[in-house]
Amino acid sequence: MRNWINRYFGISLASRILLWMMIGVVVGLGLGEQAQSVKFLGDIFIKLLLMAAIPLVFFNLLAGLTAMGDIQTFGKVGVKVLAFYLVTTTIAMTLGILIMTWFGAGRGMTLTEEPPENIGAMPDLRDLFMEMIPDNIFQSFAEGNLVQIVGFAVLLGIVTLTMPKAKKEMLERGYQLVAELMRKMVDLIMMLAPICLGALAAYTAGTYGAKVVGPLAKFIGGIYFAQLLMVIFYMGLLRLVGGVSPTWFLQKTAPLYATTVATCSSLASLVVALDIAEKRLKLPESIYTFTLPLGAQFNKDGTSIMLTAILIFSAQAANIHFNMAELIQIVLVGLILAEGSSGIPGGGLVIAMIFAQAFNLPLEIVAIVGGIYRLIDMGNTTVNCMGDLVGTILVSKIEGQWQLKNIKP
Numbered sequence: 001m002r003n004w005i006n007r008y009f010g011i012s013l014a015s016r017i018l019l020w021m022m023i024g025v026v027v028g029l030g031l032g033e034q035a036q037s038v039k040f041l042g043d044i045f046i047k048l049l050l051m052a053a054i055p056l057v058f059f060n061l062l063a064g065l066t067a068m069g070d071i072q073t074f075g076k077v078g079v080k081v082l083a084f085y086l087v088t089t090t091i092a093m094t095l096g097i098l099i100m101t102w103f104g105a106g107r108g109m110t111l112t113e114e115p116p117e118n119i120g121a122m123p124d125l126r127d128l129f130m131e132m133i134p135d136n137i138f139q140s141f142a143e144g145n146l147v148q149i150v151g152f153a154v155l156l157g158i159v160t161l162t163m164p165k166a167k168k169e170m171l172e173r174g175y176q177l178v179a180e181l182m183r184k185m186v187d188l189i190m191m192l193a194p195i196c197l198g199a200l201a202a203y204t205a206g207t208y209g210a211k212v213v214g215p216l217a218k219f220i221g222g223i224y225f226a227q228l229l230m231v232i233f234y235m236g237l238l239r240l241v242g243g244v245s246p247t248w249f250l251q252k253t254a255p256l257y258a259t260t261v262a263t264c265s266s267l268a269s270l271v272v273a274l275d276i277a278e279k280r281l282k283l284p285e286s287i288y289t290f291t292l293p294l295g296a297q298f299n300k301d302g303t304s305i306m307l308t309a310i311l312i313f314s315a316q317a318a319n320i321h322f323n324m325a326e327l328i329q330i331v332l333v334g335l336i337l338a339e340g341s342s343g344i345p346g347g348g349l350v351i352a353m354i355f356a357q358a359f360n361l362p363l364e365i366v367a368i369v370g371g372i373y374r375l376i377d378m379g380n381t382t383v384n385c386m387g388d389l390v391g392t393i394l395v396s397k398i399e400g401q402w403q404l405k406n407i408k409p
Helices: 002-010 013-067 071-103 125-130 137-143 146-161 165-208 214-242 246-252 254-263 266-279 285-298 301-317 324-339 347-358 364-370 373-398
Strands: none
Touching: 013 146, 013 165, 013 254, 013 266, 013 285, 071 214, 071 285, 071 301, 071 324, 071 373, 137 146, 146 165, 146 285, 165 254, 165 266, 165 373, 214 246, 214 301, 214 373, 246 254, 246 373, 254 266, 254 373, 266 285, 266 373, 285 373, 301 324, 301 347, 301 373
16 A cells, blocks of 8 residues: 555646546546535635735746846836737737637527617727726735735835836835745645546536536637637747747646646646646746736736637627627727636626626626636637746747757657
């Protein structure tokens, strides 16, 4: 028995997670909805990760920003990574519109609710921007409003860079120490990952195994096809711009995808992404501690595909057709809303409801999608987190701070 235990703990954490997730899927399919009884184990794990995630994001952002040394360096890296996030999210939004229009999954669905009179009306962009600015930052922390917290952290980091050298270095050491403390806490929490993620896999397989039929199957297929195209786009960027083999990248980052599929949380998966960036990809700490927490909030390519797909799905069911100007506004509004999604399980569904409501589309379709949302969210979270790492590699490469040949096999 001792030999089996030693063998088990001798394999990598990623392998143990995969083993338990495979066991979970088999058990879940066998038990059906009875597998919901083990979901609480996964919920405990996610709550523990989220408990550490907000301070982890805040202090990692501050540590990464101040490690850059000056405003000029921050500006160079910040502009590059934000440009990458903005461009890829716009591409993702467009893919969601094009693929769902092509699939036409919403055509032929019958709405039981009466559509609102002002269906398809455009929202006010000013109100959306105002929501991104906090009235009280302590309230933002209490509510877990990550978009406001990230904005405050970036502003505080910029102010720190303008401080006199001695005070700036003191603050930088403090930020780095607390960030390291939070990462150690996450290492402790991750010891629970194999069994807890296996429980979530059992719950998902048992709950949703028989629910994917008809238009919903077509809808899910359309979203996953668009997300696959997004992944192919990432791999092309890695090869052409970064000189990185897609196969090598996927092998190195594989542990992340087990976490994204099981937790459906970009925020909870951030801790694994940080560990991979440090230990497997050997990325520069001054860049990944800034770009990955920033990406956990502002880079939501998978979620963006889902948002526009649900909107077009709802419009097709309501027999609404958007012209080119309206589609452009859909992308703009979607960009703002995607940045405001919380990065926690189910957060994208809340944003999808706000998105449909913003255009006065019936919420009935969103509610129907909510029944199988976890199946969609697995792909959303995986693409979100993959995009963060791809962007970090490309920025590190362009800045001349990372070379693939310097990494030992």
